[in-house]
Amino acid sequence: MIEPVIEVKNLVKRYGAVDAVAGLDLTVMPGEVFGLLGPNGSGKTTMILVLLGLTELTSGDVKVLGLDPLRQPLAVKKAIGYLPDSVGFYDTMTARENLRYTARLMGLERAEADRRIADALERVRLTEAADRSAGGFSHGMKQRLGVAEVLVKDCRVAILDEPTNGLDPQSTTELLGLIKQLRDDGRTILLSSHMLSLVQSICDRVALIHKGRIGLTGDVDELRSHVMGGAFVIEVEATEIDLDTAFSGMPAVGRVERIGAKLVHLHAGADIRAEAARRVTEGGGNLVRLAMHRPSLEDVYAKYYAEVRDAA
């Protein structure tokens, strides 16, 4: 049996009367890229801090690589590379000096550290800026330097808190590439983000966090089918046919949603475009347009949080 990298059971963290995290369960397996999604204040950063042993939990059970972050924080912190939300560096030191400092804190030998630092700076393409003071770095460069630090640490687990927050589209794409490299090195990655397209493009599994609890968890397809009913929306435009009768009783169709006189959306559990086209032509209609529209994670996210808000 493979041991999970991160195992959180019934985690509760209370600040005064407020439950920042209220009974959260989470399991991340080795090599997985796991995305935490949720609005601000839903407890994502708190949970990450608990995993690093930087804050004490009120109750619950947390294991990282089989270690307890509260009792063995040094061993846990040695095994996790952490990129905090909008990371900062010492302005008076150069990028390389900043990394050297943390490398010394990690307990690396000078020669080994220098080798890894040069390597990491190369990979995040900061070699040319390496000996410039970090005070003049743009937000994007600082984020990349943060990734370089995770690379220098060379650990099995990387935790990235809002890595693309406040980045311009080009920097976001660059950072995305770097995160993919981290994944391809075989690291387990836990990342929290609002950037749904980012989560969708690289996460194997996603958890929607709501008020300190996991609302939903699974891969993007599972979330899609859970929240949106069917995971597929098929747009059919046809003339000379009554679309409602044509599609009634069709297997795998959850719902027929009429958009216009000649346009319907079929909410289905599978790709049924071929079957839909056959029904239209067999019914004597002219098929004008047939398109499959897969709801993005953004749609899922918006719909889910609208639902829980309505339920509350």
Added chain:
Amino acid sequence: MRREGSPWRGLTTVAFKEAADHMSSARMHFVMLLVVLTAVGATYAAIGDIKSTIGSDPFLFLRLFTTARDPLPSFAGFLGFLLPLVAIALGFDGINGEYQRRTMSRILSQPIYRDALLAGKFLGGMIVLAICIVTLWLLVTGLGILMLGVPPSGEEIARGIAFLIVSLAYCTIWLALALWFSSVFRSPATAALAALTLWLVFAVFWQMIAPLVAGALIPVDPLNPMTAVAQIDLQHNISRLSPSVLYGEMLTGILHPSTRSFGLLFRSQMEGALMGAPLPFSQSLLLVWPDFSGLVAGTVLVFTFGYISFQRQEVRA
């Protein structure tokens, strides 16, 4: 609950990084420039005075530190006033500055305990302060050798080293205080102002407050002369709550070898004493020992407050 691993892991790394940071920071250069200029000025004035007045003093070098010529105070007086400023300049943004630069969670996610970060900052500041004080002392001694033309005696050097240790202890309590404030107040400006306020209170106003408080607590009864003694004792003890007063007393004890007591002396206690004769070095040390242990105890206490405040803090900014 026991935690695994040493709390001192990373201590020297943090300390040396902090010391290097301070040595190259503009803030430190400014403060040191101020201190060096005033120190040199005071010593220069003192040398002029010593040359003209004292010819046969056995402790000529100690006079360099304590002789004041109007309008300048003595070198020792300057240090009592300015050393806290140096220490505050080193410590006031120690903790909150890390939050402001958003480096705190990044540093604490490395395999070290918070203890190492705080103690490292404290130690780093102490290293820089020690370098400053030794530099100043050497500067003044060198100036004395050049201008007076005589080398310091063995006992003068021993007293000089005692002066260095006492000065470092005095700086350290202000450093601990500045670090404590930097952990309590989230804004470095507030922390700096709070520390400077306390510095002004202790360096300037405390000597005025102490007699008022003592007078209110123990009014002098004209029919009972012992109440006057009790009032002066109380006033003395209240004023000793200020590190500046403790430092001043210690400097008097160390740099004026003829000092026998800091408080009241009765005629009966002086019987058989040679007025103005210097005490041996060991006796002077004995005289300042209570003040010194009080100052160190205060440092430990203030550092503990800072430690508790920092340990209980939530790391998220």
